[in-house]
Structure formats: C-alpha cells, structure tokens
Amino acid sequence: MIPYGRQSLDQADIDAVVAVLQSDWLTQGPTIERFEQAMAARCQADFAVAVCNATAALHIACLAAGLGPGDRLWTTPNTFLASANCGRYCGAEVDFVDIDPLTWNLDAVVLAAKLEQAERDGTLPKVLVAVAFSGQSCDMRRIAELAERYNFTVIEDASHAVGASYAGRPVGCGEFAAMTVFSFHPVKIITSAEGGMVLTNRPHLAERLQRLRSHGMTRDAQQMTEPSHGPWYYQQIELGFNYRITDLQAALGLSQLDKLDEFIARRRELAARYDRLLAYLPVTLPSPQHEAESAWHLYVIRLQTERISLSHRQVFEGLRAAGIGVNLHYIPVHLQPYYRDLGFAEGDFPEAERYYAQAISLPLYPLLSDEQQDHVVEQLRRLTEE
Incomplete structure (x- = not known):
C-alpha cells in the first residue's frame, strides 16, 4: 500500500x-x-x-x-x-x-x-x-x-x-x-x-x-x-x-x-509533477493562493463528478483497492455530531460541503518515487475514464 x-x-x-x-x-x-x-x-x-x-x-x-x-x-x-x-x-x-x-x-x-x-x-x-x-x-x-x-x-x-x-x-x-x-x-x-x-x-x-x-x-x-x-x-x-x-x-x-529544505524541495517537485500528469483528467487541481508558497503537506484533487461515471466513493475505494492509501481532508467540522448538537446543519457552509463531496488526498511525501506516483496517476486515470 x-x-x-x-x-x-x-x-x-x-x-x-x-x-x-x-x-x-x-x-x-x-x-x-x-x-x-x-x-x-x-x-x-x-x-x-x-x-x-x-x-x-x-x-x-x-x-x-x-x-x-x-x-x-x-x-x-x-x-x-x-x-x-x-x-x-x-x-x-x-x-x-x-x-x-x-x-x-x-x-x-x-x-x-x-x-x-x-x-x-x-x-x-x-x-x-x-x-x-x-x-x-x-x-x-x-x-x-x-x-x-x-x-x-x-x-x-x-x-x-x-x-x-x-x-x-x-x-x-x-x-x-x-x-x-x-x-x-x-x-x-x-x-x-x-x-x-x-x-x-x-x-x-x-x-x-x-x-x-x-x-x-x-x-x-x-x-x-x-x-x-x-x-x-x-x-x-x-x-x-x-x-x-x-x-x-x-x-x-x-x-x-536540518532536512526541511530537502523535504520541501521534493514535495514541490512531486506536486509540480502531479500538475503535469493530471492536467488532462476530469479533476480540479489545487490553485495557488496569492502571495503564498505552499509547503505541500497535502496534494488534494476534486473529482469533476459530472464528467465521471463512477461516484466519488467508488473512485476513492477503487484507488484503495489498487494499493493506494488515499485519504480525504476533511469532513466539514460543522457536520460532526458534536457540532450538529450545537445547532449546525447541512447547508450552513455550502462550499465546504461541495468540496467534501469531491475531494481526494493523493499520496505525497519525500520518499514517494516517480514510479509510485505514475501508478497513482494511472489508476486514477483508469477509474475516471470508466
């Protein structure tokens, strides 16, 4: 995995x-x-x-x-x-x-x-x-x-x-x-x-x-x-x-x-490589914030679900089945039971809820190899083109 x-x-x-x-x-x-x-x-x-x-x-x-x-x-x-x-x-x-x-x-x-x-x-x-x-x-x-x-x-x-x-x-x-x-x-x-x-x-x-x-x-x-x-x-x-x-x-x-610069450089290299490899898939890629240079802790995509036959969950589970430990960051906090009990409900923050319905965090860490990244991209391509 x-x-x-x-x-x-x-x-x-x-x-x-x-x-x-x-x-x-x-x-x-x-x-x-x-x-x-x-x-x-x-x-x-x-x-x-x-x-x-x-x-x-x-x-x-x-x-x-x-x-x-x-x-x-x-x-x-x-x-x-x-x-x-x-x-x-x-x-x-x-x-x-x-x-x-x-x-x-x-x-x-x-x-x-x-x-x-x-x-x-x-x-x-x-x-x-x-x-x-x-x-x-x-x-x-x-x-x-x-x-x-x-x-x-x-x-x-x-x-x-x-x-x-x-x-x-x-x-x-x-x-x-x-x-x-x-x-x-x-x-x-x-x-x-x-x-x-x-x-x-x-x-x-x-x-x-x-x-x-x-x-x-x-x-x-x-x-x-x-x-x-x-x-x-x-x-x-x-x-x-x-x-x-x-x-x-x-x-x-x-x-x-002591290794922070090395780690950041590799993360940025991998993020740029994802940008190139995913450019033609039906996914929305991360956008830069004005004046901000990211440390790239996460590389998150959003599925363009209207262009994909599989559901968000099916793509997520398909990647897991292919040995790719994707994750989802984050479930909107206001939808957690504790915060619902405080009065929050679905529809309160619609953009965060739309994001949650489409987001997938792809593997990203300094030891990720180009070959492993290629496998991630190929499996995502396969699932989004089914």
Whole structure:
C-alpha cells in the first residue's frame, strides 16, 4: 500500500535520539530549548514554545489570547477537529467561515461580510483560527487588516505549513498573526513523533504560553506573588496543563529541521509533477493562493463528478483497492455530531460541503518515487475514464 503520507527518517535522526537516551536528560532538558531556538530562527520569530502536540498548542494559544466563556472563535469548516475544538476547550462559542472555491482555504471575502454582520449583531469573534490548508496560507494580509479593524486575535494554524512562506517571509514570522501553530506529527513536513509549537513575537504571550504548558507554574521570581522560599521554590500562578514535549522528541525534531529544505524541495517537485500528469483528467487541481508558497503537506484533487461515471466513493475505494492509501481532508467540522448538537446543519457552509463531496488526498511525501506516483496517476486515470 502506498500511503497518503509518511515520515522520512535517516540515521542522523536515530543518532540524535540515541544521544539523548545516553544523556542525563530525557524529558525537560536542554534539547527542547535548542529546538525552539532553531525553529524561531528559521521562521524569523522572536519566541517559540514547544508542546506535546499541535492540539495542545492551539489550546494554550487560545488561552493566551484571553479566550473564555462568552467569547467566540471562528475558523474554517475544512480542517481537522482541533482547529475548532480548541475554542470549546476554553468554553467559547465556535462558528465557521466558508471556504474559497479555488484555494479551499478560509475565504477572506466571506469573512469580511460575516464580520460586518457580526458587528451589527454584537457577535464579533475574539479569536480567528486561520488554517493553512494543505500547506498554503490563507489571504493573511487581508485577514490581518480585518483583525485590526474588528479587534480580534489571529492564530494561524500552520500545522500543514512548516517551511511554507507568505508575502516573501516564512510562515511563523508573526507579521500577519499574533501566534502561529505548527504540528510535528509523523505525516507532517517534519516530525518529532508527536509534537507541536507556538511561535510569537509578543513577550507577554510567550511568557504565558510557557507557563500554561507546565501546570501554570513558574520559577521566575518576577512572576511570583511573594519572595522565593529557596532554590527549590515554584508557584502555580494559574491553572495550566502538562503539555510539555520531551528532549527525545525535541532531538528528533531538531534533526529533522536540518532536512526541511530537502523535504520541501521534493514535495514541490512531486506536486509540480502531479500538475503535469493530471492536467488532462476530469479533476480540479489545487490553485495557488496569492502571495503564498505552499509547503505541500497535502496534494488534494476534486473529482469533476459530472464528467465521471463512477461516484466519488467508488473512485476513492477503487484507488484503495489498487494499493493506494488515499485519504480525504476533511469532513466539514460543522457536520460532526458534536457540532450538529450545537445547532449546525447541512447547508450552513455550502462550499465546504461541495468540496467534501469531491475531494481526494493523493499520496505525497519525500520518499514517494516517480514510479509510485505514475501508478497513482494511472489508476486514477483508469477509474475516471470508466
């Protein structure tokens, strides 16, 4: 089976993890800080806070932004559950903004109209989670302008977009978002086995993120409510979580970061090759977002179902039967039972629903060979021409 995505590990990655295993630190040691500093430098950000996974990163980013009961978080319906669930973890209401029919990202035009109505209704969001779907940023320049006008905090969920760029700068630089979240899950661009990170340029956010990931406690005397009792002393300032990453994971992530340019180059090569090979099939190919250079975590096509005799499901299952582990990113979040129970229904976000009825994620990862890619294309051709 050719999977839709997988990690790319080499001996250097193994050696990096073994070195930590042989050191004095397995959990909260110096490798975490080195990983954070390296990622911040790569993204031209001032601060980076590593955590156990990207869902935890989104959660504490929302808390750092002050999201709580009575507030609202907006995001796209075309994303993984965590982009919305992070708002619910904070006790906030969640709503969605439909997707652009070309880029399949949150539509900034629809967002502007929804914000205008929300201002009249007194229902403006406190946080917008802008998802860089498939590795490509949204129209972040326009979103940042809207955030300034309507006074909400932008968190870019760039779980797919490590190594991507927008407006000529690395995603994560902080120019268009208060905080940026990365994921290091094995199928993402680089991996730490599990892991996530929040990047920001704002010292007060970084300080709170660091505290929230570790039980809400501090050893910094300046944050304490009374003088220290001694070198052992710490205080819990607020309710936090055990969202810490380990030195073992950070060592793997740091080693993987050395290969990021190589990984991105191969992903872009494969994406361009798909563009050429699929150009004459009855499918809609990914479209570039203005100013965005994708990291190509996913290569998603949409079946032109009106030109194909087989159904969406039949093509999907036919590819699986041919040994191709295609996937579908994503089921619109508002159609999940949990969100239906909150009042959402079919027809609420029609563009995301049309997308879901046609989308298929094809295999894309650095170790995918040209021969394997040719097999994917040939099987897709066969199924769409039946």
